Amino acid sequence: MKQLTNAEEEIMKILWKLEKANVKAIIEEMPKPKPAYNTVSTIVRILENKGFVDYEKQGKGHVYFPVVKQQDYSNQTINTLVDNYFQGSFKSMVSFFVKKNDISLKEMESILKDINKKD
Known part of the structure; x- marks a missing residue:
């Protein structure tokens, strides 16, 4: 299992708490100042590539969920x-x-x- 950066770990903590969330819901859980949508989206995709999250297609977007407990x-x-x-x-x-x-x-x-x- 790969080690996560601080930013990746922050997003994983939110996903572990919410269990499933789109990028917008993840951002809502983050402290101010809120990061840009594209920044969070990029980190979530990195987490997907590392095998920590997966997603379900929901309409035009994706709902992400943790794969690693x-x-x-x-x-x-x-x-x-x-x-x-x-x-x-x-x-x-x-x-x-x-x-x-x-x-x-x-x-x-x-x-x-x-x-x-x-x-």
């Missing part, structure tokens, strides 16, 4: 981060974030409780 992309992105910056060690990554964000023992216990609930 957000969870799958998130997992791949996190794995790439761990591989590239933490030598493949999730333990090193967690340790880094705990130290960097000054997480207390109480917060760590709460995080571990949440993790154990999901098992």
